[in-house]
Amino acid sequence: MFQDIEKRIVAAAEAALLQKFSLSLRVSLEQPKQTNFGELAIPVAFQLARELKKAPKAIAQELVSAMGPVDGVAAFEIAGNGFINVRLDRAAYTAMLFDKGLPAPQPAPNAPKTIVEHTNINPNKAAHIGHLRNAILGDTFVRMLRRAGERVEVQNYIDNTGVQVADVVVGFHFFEKKTVDDVKALIVSTGRPFDYYCWDLYAQVSAYYGQNAEALEWRAEVLHSIEEGSGEIAELAHLVADAIVKAHLKTMYRLGIEYDVLPRESEILHLQFWATAFELLKRREAIFLETEGKNKGCWVMPSSAFRVIGGKDKAADIEEEPEDKDDSKVIVRSNGTVTYVGKDIAYQLWKFGLLGKDFYYKPWTRYPDGHEVWVSTDRSVVENAPHFGGGREVFNVIDSRQSYLQDVVVAGLRALGFNEEADRSVHFSYEMVALSPRTCVEMGIQLSEEDKKKPYVEVSGRKGLGVKADDLLDKLIETAQAEVDDRHREADAGERRQVAEIIAVGALRYFMLKFTRNSLIAFDFHEALSFEGETGPYAQYSAVRAGNILKKYEERFGPLDFREQLTPAGLQRLFESEDLWQLALLVSKVDHAVRRAIQAGEPAHIAKYAFQLAQAFNTFYHDYRVIDETDVERRVGLVWLTSFFREQLRETLGVLGIEIPRYM
RNA sequence: GCGCCCGUAGCUCAGUUGGAUAGAGCGAAUGACUUCGAAUCAUUAGGUCGGGGGUUCGAGCCCCUCCGGGCGCACCA
Known part of the structure; x- marks a missing residue:
């Protein structure tokens, strides 16, 4: 519009x-x-x-x-x-809003696909607030793109064969002497959730390595077994990773986050994705076998491929330090194994459909809303499985600390001659979530003298230092529940719980989205638990208020029928009021806001817009008694504006993954 | 050492490809509920946009430089 x-x-x-x-x-x-x-x-x-x-x-x-x-x-x-x-021309504009509404654009059936990869949590422990920022940013960006009419595929990469999973397996096998059956029992037991159990175990194993370096041999042994793919230890690894992935998906679903496909590292290995990419890289001479220096015997990518020498005169630099080969990035180790970056290049090629290979797929789980998630497999087990990958544009939602590695991946594409795909590979980066010192104290975390001096403390999975996603959500629900119970004693208990959950999710998602991506969040319980001011619940509350007006209106004046009761002339008279016009105008800009936010790559801009909408409506709510308006034409006009606002705020909050509760 | 990011009100942050008088929230002070419930609203106080130089009709934004802070630069992921 x-x-x-x-x-x-x-x-x-x-x-x-x-x-x-x-x-x-x-x-x-x-x-x-x-x-x-x-x-x-x-x-x-x-x-x-x-x-x-x-x-x-x-x-x-x-x-x-x-x-x-x-x-x-x-x-x-x-x-x-x-x-x-x-x-x-206000009259013409509002008449059009009234007439046509604001239909959301539909994705073209054969439109080019955009791939968004997010979450990507190591499947060896419970998700924490850092992971939440990743998933919420990624999910919101997906919703933005879809709202703009794009076809989007959501991928969540599972590193089920890496060191982190191996370390938890070390814990089960060598520390606790647990068998596959023991762990299976643990997974289904009603005690401490399995992902929480692993959280502690992983921290123990990491600490043990610190004291006993020889124990690292256990890790090597586990990694080796995982690669072999058979035996008790390999089975344990699979069991742990699958159970944790289930837990992660469950946690994320609490926040309304869904995925389309889970590509797993195990299949990247078994289907030899790397071997294919390796051949490509060698043929195009994107990498070479180093014959001297510290990287002797490794296949490396020269630093010139991914590092831009900034500012200074390049020739002068070279004269001073002739070709520093130590800056090369190792892709294949001297023992012949491939590094993470190498695998990631293969994976990125697959995302664009450039590898000439695909996974097989099988259903992983079906969400309550009917949407199915698929997982990669190494052989065909399901007929008519959908096809994934082959995107036109790829967004990788990854912490900004990994920008160097993302640069190497893109350089790999470029070196293979895939320049357009390299240009369409976006590292959707964001700063980390750390903990405020106050929150550390509240959680009883012992801080080192060094940490005490810092304005924030970094989350660390290895130290077991962090706020678990489910704990945070539970705490938010508890806080919201107290408010809801207090205000609506008469309401059904189950319904109050639902309302509290919606408010909690609104608070959490808004909190993670209100900051721009490159702003570091020093997580603070006090701030996150606030439901006042620039928060999700503030926006939800304004929508609920609008709903209350509509409900009240119908109770008193009968069903709403704007077509019958409102004329263009009436609208014109209504919007001669400057404030009402400004509200209608702002409300009409949802798509404009979404488009700008996509352009800027900033979900935070939508959050800001939602807040502005809510703020404008709250002022209106205060200034106008809609139900008590005695002029019928004007009353209907105000109700229409209220209805229009509610509808558009619902759309906007929907893009943020925030629902509107029945009451607050 | 090299590369990237950041420095805006007491605190936490916005600030559209450089545009008109730099904005929010929190915190502080004051005021507004006989129900479209105040998870709200109104008013007030609070700024040398880290310092300096430059480009421009115009700079919080672009360039240079200095100061302060963060992150990265593994045959880990």
């Missing part, structure tokens, strides 16, 4: 530029600083001032006269030193 008008204005301005000055350039619009300047502004006169050697104001004047009338625009005004401010 809003975008349609934007497009028309841009087109008219560009046409005028061409006609008046024979200039062909892209015109951009911006939001005026103050609402009384109009709804949009065209700042193009400024950038032309020098080129045309004219005052911006004069240029703006000429452009406006050349533009003529634009559908949906009431007037163009020259303001300031040369802004062209746009005033929309």
Whole structure:
């Protein structure tokens, strides 16, 4: 809606530029600083001032006269030193909103696929708040893309053969002397959840290595067995990884996060994805066998492939330190095994459909809503399994600390000649979640003298230091529940629990999304448990209030039927009020907000927009007694605005993965 | 040492490809509930946008430099 008008204005301005000055350039619009300047502004006169050697104001004047009338625009005004401010035709705009609504664009059936990979938690312990940020960011970005009409596939990569799983297996096998059956019993037992059990065990094993370096041989033995793929230890590893993946998916589902496919490292190994990629890399000479230095005997990628030498004169640098081969990245170790980066290059090739190989798939689980998750397998066991991978664009939601490795992966693609795919490989990076010192104290975490001096403390799985996702969610539900119980003693207990859960999820998701990606979050219980101010519950509350008005209205005046009760003339009179018009305008910008947020790659922008919507409505709620309005036409108009707001806020919150509770 | 990121109100953060008078939330102070329930709203106080230089009609944003902080630079992932 809003975008349609934007497009028309841009087109008219560009046409005028061409006609008046024979200039062909892209015109951009911006939001005026103050609402009384109009709804949009065209700042193009400024950038032309020098080129045309004219005052911006004069240029703006000429452009406006050349533009003529634009559908949906009431007037163009020259303001300031040369802004062209746009005033929309309010009556026409609101009539269109009323008439057509804002249909969400549908994904084209054969549209190119966008792949978003997120979560990717090592399947050896419970998920913690750092993982939550990853999954919530990834899931929200998926929702944004889908809302914009894109076809999206969600992947959650499972490293079920790595060191972290091996260490927990070391714990079960060597420390606790547990058999496969023992662990199976542990998984189904009603005691401490299995992922929590592993959390502690992993921390114990890590600590033990610190004291007993010789124990690392156990890890090597386990890793070796996993690679062999048979025997008690390998079976243990599979058991642990699968059980933990189940736990992770369950945790994430509590937050409304679903996946389409779980590609596993075990299949990347068994199906020899790496061997294929290795051949490609050797053939294209993207990597070479190092014959001297510390990397002797390894296949390496030269640093020049993935490092841009910044600033200084390159020749001078080379003269001083001739080709530092130590900077090369090892892809294949001297013992012939491939590193994580190597596997990741193969995996990234698969995501684009460039490897010439695919996994087999089988169903992993079906969510209560009917959506099915598939997992990779190494042989065909299901007929008509869907096809995954082969995306046009790939977003990898990964912690910013791994940017160096992501650069190497992209360089690998580039070295193979896949430049376009390299350009469409996006490291969707974000800063870590750490713990505030206050929260550490609350949790009884012993801090070292060094840590005490820091403004925050890094989460560490190996130290078992962190806030588990399920614990946090439970605590949020408990806090919300107390409020709900207090306010709605009469309501059904089961329903109150549901409401509390929706509020808790709203609080958590909003908290993780309100910060931009590269802002480090120092997690603090006090802040996260707050339901006031710029929070998810604040937005939910405004939607609930709107719902209450609608409910009350129907109780008193009968069913809503705007078509019957509202006329264009009535709308026009209503939106002569500046504040009501501003509210309607803001509410109409959902798609505009989503598009801009995608462009910026910032889910936080949608969160901000949702908050602004809620804030605007709360002010309206305070200023207008909708039900008590005696003028019938006006009353119906206010109710329509309320309904429109609720509908659009629901859409916006939906993009954030936040639901609206029945009451609050 | 090299590379990347950050420094905006007491605190936590926004700030659209450089545009009009730098904005929120929390915290502080004051005020507003006989029900569309205050998980709210209104008002006030609070800024040399880390320092300096440059580019520009115009800089929180771009360039240089200095100061302060974080992360990365494994034959771990």
